[in-house]
Amino acid sequence: MKKNKRGAIRAKALLKEIGCDSIVDIPMDILVSGLGAFLVEEPLSNSDGKIIRGNKKNIIKINSEIPYKGKKRFTIAHELGHLLLHNKLELEEHSDNDLTLNWFKSSIEQMKRGVQEWEANDFASELLMPSDLFYKKQKGKKFSPELIRNLSSFFNVSITSVAFKYFELGDCPLCLIHSHNSKVSYWKRPDDYPHFIIDRTKSKLPDDSVALEYFEKGKIYHKEHSKQPIWKSTWFKLNDWEDDRDYNFFEYCIITSSCNTVLSMVWEE
Ligand SMILES: [Zn+2]
Structure with missing residues (x-):
C-alpha cells in the first residue's frame, strides 16, 4: 500500500506560506483566523472538535473540556486539515472524537475508514511536529522516556503524538x-x-x-x-x-x- 502523503504535503506547504519552521510560538486561534476560520472553545458532547463550513465563514469548535493542551492543539490542527484539504461537498459539518483522532487506528485502518481522517491526522502531525525539525531534535540522542517528554514539551503536543512521530522518524x-x-x-x-x-x-x-x-x-x-x-x-x-x-x-x-x-x-x- 502506497502511503498517502497528501496531509503532510499540505502542512509543509502551509509552513512555507507562513514562513515558519514550526508553529510552536503561534497561538492556535491566530493561526485559525489567519486561515479564514473562527475558533470557538465550548463544551461539546460526544465530540472533541468539529468543523462547520458555511458559504461565508467556517467555524472550528473545540471541546473546552479536553484536559490536555497538547490534545486541544492536535484537534484544532486536525480540523484545519479538513479545512485545507477537503472541499465543502465532501464535508459540511464534521465531528471528531477519539475514533477519528486516533492516529494509530486511523493509520492502520486507513483503507477501512476512508482517507479523510487519515489525511487530517497526517496534516496535524506534520503541522505540529514538522518532520525536518523533529528529526534534527532527536538526532544523535539516545532514546529514553526523557527524550520523548522533552520532544513533547518542545512541540507542545501529547506524548502519544510524539511516540507515533518517533516511530516514523526516530533514530532508535x-x-x-x-x-x-x-x-x-x-x-x-x-x-x-x-x-x-x-x-x-x-x-x-x-x-x-x-x-x-x-x-x-x-x-x-x-x-x-x-x-x-x-x-x-x-x-x-x-x-x-x-x-x-x-x-x-x-x-x-x-x-x-x-x-x-x-x-x-x-x-x-
Ligand atoms: Zn476529522
Whole structure:
C-alpha cells in the first residue's frame, strides 16, 4: 500500500506560506483566523472538535473540556486539515472524537475508514511536529522516556503524538503496543525489525509486561523509573537458540487513566 502523503504535503506547504519552521510560538486561534476560520472553545458532547463550513465563514469548535493542551492543539490542527484539504461537498459539518483522532487506528485502518481522517491526522502531525525539525531534535540522542517528554514539551503536543512521530522518524527502532482494559488493542513494529512480536490482539497482556502491572496493580512508575527493563520474551518470540539474558529490552508506558489505556513503547539497547 502506497502511503498517502497528501496531509503532510499540505502542512509543509502551509509552513512555507507562513514562513515558519514550526508553529510552536503561534497561538492556535491566530493561526485559525489567519486561515479564514473562527475558533470557538465550548463544551461539546460526544465530540472533541468539529468543523462547520458555511458559504461565508467556517467555524472550528473545540471541546473546552479536553484536559490536555497538547490534545486541544492536535484537534484544532486536525480540523484545519479538513479545512485545507477537503472541499465543502465532501464535508459540511464534521465531528471528531477519539475514533477519528486516533492516529494509530486511523493509520492502520486507513483503507477501512476512508482517507479523510487519515489525511487530517497526517496534516496535524506534520503541522505540529514538522518532520525536518523533529528529526534534527532527536538526532544523535539516545532514546529514553526523557527524550520523548522533552520532544513533547518542545512541540507542545501529547506524548502519544510524539511516540507515533518517533516511530516514523526516530533514530532508535521502536515498537508500539496499545492496550485497553488489560487487552492488546493494536501494535506496530518497524518493517525491518529483527524481532517478532507475538500477536496478542484482543487477548490478555503478557504477565511480566509493565502495561499489565498498571491494569492489575494500578502501578504507575515515577518519571525517573519510567524506563523499565523487561525480557525479550515478554513481547517477542524467543527462538530456541536464544537466551533471554542476552537481550536488553525496555518498556515505557504512557497511561491514560481516564480511558483505561496504556501505550507501551518497547525498545532494545
Ligand atoms: Zn476529522
